[in-house]
Amino acid sequence: xxxxxxxxxxxxxxxxxxxxxxxxxxxxxxxxxxxxxxxxxxxxxxxxxxxxxxxxxxxxxxxxxxxxxxxxxxxxxxxxxxxxxxxxxxxxxxxxxxxxxxxxxxxxxxxxxxxxxxxxxxxxxxxxxxxxxxxxxxxxxxxxxxxxxxxxxxxxxxxxxxxxxxxxxxxxxxxxxxxxxxxxxxxxxxxxxxxxx
Amino acid sequence: xxxxxxxxxxxxxxxxxxxxxxxxxxxxxxxxxxxxxxxxxxxxxxxxxxxxxxxxxxxxxxxxxxxxxxxxxxxxxxxxxxxxxxxxxxxxxxxxxxxxxxxxxxxxxxxxxxxxxxxxxxxxxxxxxxxxxxxxxxxxxxxxxxxxxxxxxxxxxxxxxxxxxxxxxxxxxxxxxxxxxxxxxxxxxxxxxxxxx
DNA sequence: CTCTATTTACTTACTCGTCAGTAAGTTTAG
DNA sequence: CTAAACTTACTGACGAGTAAGTAAATAGAG
Numbered sequence: 136x137x138x139x140x141x142x143x144x145x146x147x148x149x150x151x152x153x154x155x156x157x158x159x160x161x162x163x164x165x166x167x168x169x170x171x172x173x174x175x176x177x178x179x180x181x182x183x184x185x186x187x188x189x190x191x192x193x194x195x196x197x198x199x200x201x202x203x204x205x206x207x208x209x210x211x212x213x214x215x216x217x218x219x220x221x222x223x224x225x226x227x228x229x230x231x232x233x234x235x236x237x238x239x240x241x242x243x244x245x246x247x248x249x250x251x252x253x254x255x256x257x258x259x260x261x262x263x264x265x266x267x268x269x270x271x272x273x274x275x276x277x278x279x280x281x282x283x284x285x286x287x288x289x290x291x292x293x294x295x296x297x298x299x300x301x302x303x304x305x306x307x308x309x310x311x312x313x314x315x316x317x318x319x320x321x322x323x324x325x326x327x328x329x330x331x332x
Numbered sequence: 333x334x335x336x337x338x339x340x341x342x343x344x345x346x347x348x349x350x351x352x353x354x355x356x357x358x359x360x361x362x363x364x365x366x367x368x369x370x371x372x373x374x375x376x377x378x379x380x381x382x383x384x385x386x387x388x389x390x391x392x393x394x395x396x397x398x399x400x401x402x403x404x405x406x407x408x409x410x411x412x413x414x415x416x417x418x419x420x421x422x423x424x425x426x427x428x429x430x431x432x433x434x435x436x437x438x439x440x441x442x443x444x445x446x447x448x449x450x451x452x453x454x455x456x457x458x459x460x461x462x463x464x465x466x467x468x469x470x471x472x473x474x475x476x477x478x479x480x481x482x483x484x485x486x487x488x489x490x491x492x493x494x495x496x497x498x499x500x501x502x503x504x505x506x507x508x509x510x511x512x513x514x515x516x517x518x519x520x521x522x523x524x525x526x527x528x529x
Numbered sequence: 530c531t532c533t534a535t536t537t538a539c540t541t542a543c544t545c546g547t548c549a550g551t552a553a554g555t556t557t558a559g
Numbered sequence: 560c561t562a563a564a565c566t567t568a569c570t571g572a573c574g575a576g577t578a579a580g581t582a583a584a585t586a587g588a589g
Contacts, residue, residue: 138538138539153436154353154435154436156351156353156354157353159573159574159575160574160575160576161573161574161575169538169539169540170539170540170541171574171575171576172539172540172541172576172577172578173538173539173540175575175576175577176537176538176539177538180575180576181575181576231435231436231437234431234434234435234436235432235435235436237431237435237487237490237491237494238351238428238431238432238434238435238487238490239350239351239428239431239432239490240428240490240491240492240493240494241491241493241494241497244494249494249497249498249501250501252494252498253498253501253502256498256502257502260502276510276515276518278488278491278495278509278510279484279488279510279515279518279519279522282483282484282487282488282491283480283484283519283522286479286483286484286486286487287476287479287480287483287484289483290434290435290479290483291475291476291479293434293435293436293437294434294437294438294475294479295437296437296438297434297437297438297441297446297449298475300438300446301446301449301450301453304446304447304450305450305453305454305457312475313473313475313476318473318476321473321476322476322480325476325480325526325527326526328525328526329522329523329525329526330522335564335565356547356548356549357548357549357550358547358548358549366564366565366566367565367566367567368548368549368550368566369550369551369552369565369566369567370564370565370566372549372550372551373563373564373565374564377549377550378548378549378550530589531588531589532587532588532589533586533587533588533589534585534586534587534588535584535585535586535587536583536584536585536586537582537583537584537585538581538582538583538584539580539581539582539583540579540580540581540582541578541579541580541581542577542578542579542580543576543577543578543579544575544576544577544578545574545575545576545577546573546574546575546576547572547573547574547575548571548572548573549570549571549572549573550569550570550571550572551568551569551570551571552567552568552569552570553566553567553568553569554565554566554567554568555564555565555566555567556563556564556565556566557562557563557564557565558561558562558563558564559560559561559562559563
């Protein structure tokens with residue numbers, strides 16, 4: 136792996152763990168084993184590094200989502216939830232970054248990523264419309280449906296520690312906390328059920 | 333309103349708008365019309381001010397949620413969603429703070445607030461269990477249900493600008509973006525439908 | 530083929546702004 | 560008179576960004 140790729144990888148870890156602002160380039164540089172100035176050799180500034188972290192992954196996500204075939208809406212919706220979920224599983228750094236972007240109104244979201252997000256939502260919109268046309272789904276606000284899926288998945292990941300703390304508070308230690316992997320099909324079923332006529 | 337209360341009010345605005353880290357006490361002091369040191373007269377440090385901002389509101393939220401009568405589970409679940417939603421409407425600063433806390437795993441969440449959250453979840457758990465006992469709801473993971481409700485509502489607020497940008501990208505300008513107020517009953521219906529046997 | 534010029538990929542050692550937090554002094558209310 | 564409620568003016572740390580220098584690879588001219 137090139138130094139540049141290593142920088143992106145380590146940076147994505149820090150951005151994920153502590154957020155854009157608290158992530159310091161000194162730390163990233165230290166962990167990669169280069170000087171901070173080396174980062175500035177490869178990237179214009181901190182934000183450009185953040186962009187590099189986000190954009191490639193977003194592109195991948197938009198890619199797989201766009202492959203979904205709309206024709207059988209219920210199946211397509213299940214696929215949508217599963218693909219999103221699996222993406223988060225395969226890109227563990229992403230949940231936190233995504234969640235933070237949603238939390239602060241996508242303030243740091245690079246434009247290209249916003250465009251990818253639009254494509255993703257467009258697909259969901261198409262699934263819902265096809266479902267409506269076929270009489271299997273009711274008319275829906277696609278933004279809300281999107282949030283019911285995405286924010287649930289993303290925040291399920293980020294709130295793991297909180298859930299464990301809360302479980303202790305409620306003395307429900309028996310109830311072993313389910314991982315995201317187990318949640319995905321469950322959420323898919325719930326969403327489908329919620330939207331069906 | 334006392335100076336101390338004014339500080340809390342203005343601080344909650346800044347914490348909400350830019351997050352804990354980017355919110356500066358200099359800005360808060362300036363807007364209140366006191367010196368920064370005045371804040372330190374009333375609060376031990378920045379985190380103590382944040383605690384003050386969070387705790388009182390969380391207490392209120394836990395209060396109303398706890399008033400819900402569990403006996404008719406479907407009604408209770410609708411009330412749960414509505415009370416949460418109305419709380420966010422009445423406390424506009426809260427969505428962003430809440431969303432950020434969820435996004436970074438409740439890293440800055442004061443313990444007392446975590447306890448309030450436990451109480452809130454306990455109520456939802458009770459509603460779901462009563463529903464299960466009465467045979468109206470299926471057995472559920474209360475954490476996931478909680479997230480489907482809370483993260484959807486909270487992020488619906490925080491992503492308003494993003495939604496508008498995305499709408500422009502998709503040329504769906506006709507589709508006027510619905511406010512949180514209109515979303516609440518809709519979400520309540522969806523959640524109930526998703527959980528019903 | 531080899532000597533020089535240039536570019537690539539960095540390093541060291543700094544600056545500069547920002548911001549939490551503080552020490553010490555001052556005003557105001559009871 | 561004294562305690563509460565401040566203010567002014569500062570410190571100290573941290574972190575983004577930079578200037579200037581360097582070693583090694585590569586290209587190009589003779």
